[in-house]
Amino acid sequence: MVKTEFSPIADTTRRAEIVALLRRAILTGQLEPGQKLNELRISEQMRVSRAPLREAMRELVQEGILTSIPYAGTFVIDVTAKDIDDAYSLNKVLDEFAIERTWKLRDQRFFDELDRRHEAVKQATRDRDTTRQIETALQLHGLIHEWADNSVLLETWQRLTSRLQMYFALHQQARKEAVPAEDVHETYVRLLKGDDMRAAQRHAREHIDLDFEELLAYARGLEARTSKGS
Template sequence: MSGHLRPIKLDSYKPLRELVCENIRQAIIDGTFSPGERLMEIQLADEMGVSRTPVREAIRKLELEGFVVMIPRRGTYVADISIKDINEVYEIRTSLDVLAAGLAAERINDDELETLQRLLVEIGQHIEENNMDKIVEVDIAFHDVLYQASRNERLRNIINNLREQITVIRGRSMMYPGRLADTMEEHRALVDSIAARDVERAQNAARIHLENAEHTLLKDMVESHNEKKNKE
């Protein structure tokens, strides 16, 4: 196991098992742990400076989220996301985001609209600084405001339940060359259509954004597969 996890700092209000879970999840998302790599509880615990119990609890949660696979008598491995997984996630998320964008165009208030515009500026700044962690963090905040503006609590709950499955693939799509610039333009088009209270244009902007993100991710997977195959 080649990963190097950050030691856990016990200065948070969150339970230890949640901090451990977030640490391992982020290492999987940013590629510190590769698909198919085995995760050893003892080594993970040593790296983070914790006991095996919160690590074991974290791994169970990550299995439910689809980040790891536990194989009896063999151990725990980082899950390898398939094209089928991506298609299913994006089918669901596209439908939800299109609905949320249309509702937001009808129901957003001035403060939320101003927040969306401010977050767009922040994302642009982080792109210039090439700070991927901050880009993902602000992108999540951007979409949270959009979902809030839909004024549909059940829709927000469904999207939140899907959040972790979205997060694991969001970062990989964004890191593809040229994708960040395209994302900025797609976000800007979405905000402009919502500001104009144009429901149909907002829905179309959300659909285009998600379709482009999925296309980019699939292209990256194919290229990575071909590169790996050429090295064999």
């Protein structure tokens, strides 16, 4: 018997497509934090009735990137410096856990996939495609969570990822240009291939620190501005 692999069939419901569309719009910063989603307007734009749209919104609310107030509306979540800090500190813990769980499960397929994703980041960097750069970098970091063979960890990571992607997208969007030219993931990948687990864990913490410091500074700046305006 021939052994073939099939990829999952395409999403068949409108709801699923709407979820994908909305999520993309939010994570790329197309929809701004705090912005209200008008059901009638969106449903008309998408040529869809409000029922599947509302169901899609419920999903994204539970996913943590929308928030809903009964009879008032559904809004894109606000991004505070504290949110970023919270997500960041939890992320450190999860990364450490993921590396520990993944460590013994590493094999050639893991290393190949690691290289593949690393290459994707470098490609996006060469293309000066900031949105894709964020996306691929998060996918690179997600590999240890996918490989850790812990469904709950993976779910948690994916929830965190949504927000991180949103935060980074906003940041990039704000400072326009300025794409990091050099390869900041080189050491990370090398350590994951090596023999020193502790070193890999330590680097994950410190490396991520750098990315977030900048992000936090940006968010704090945003808040100072808005509180001044109110």
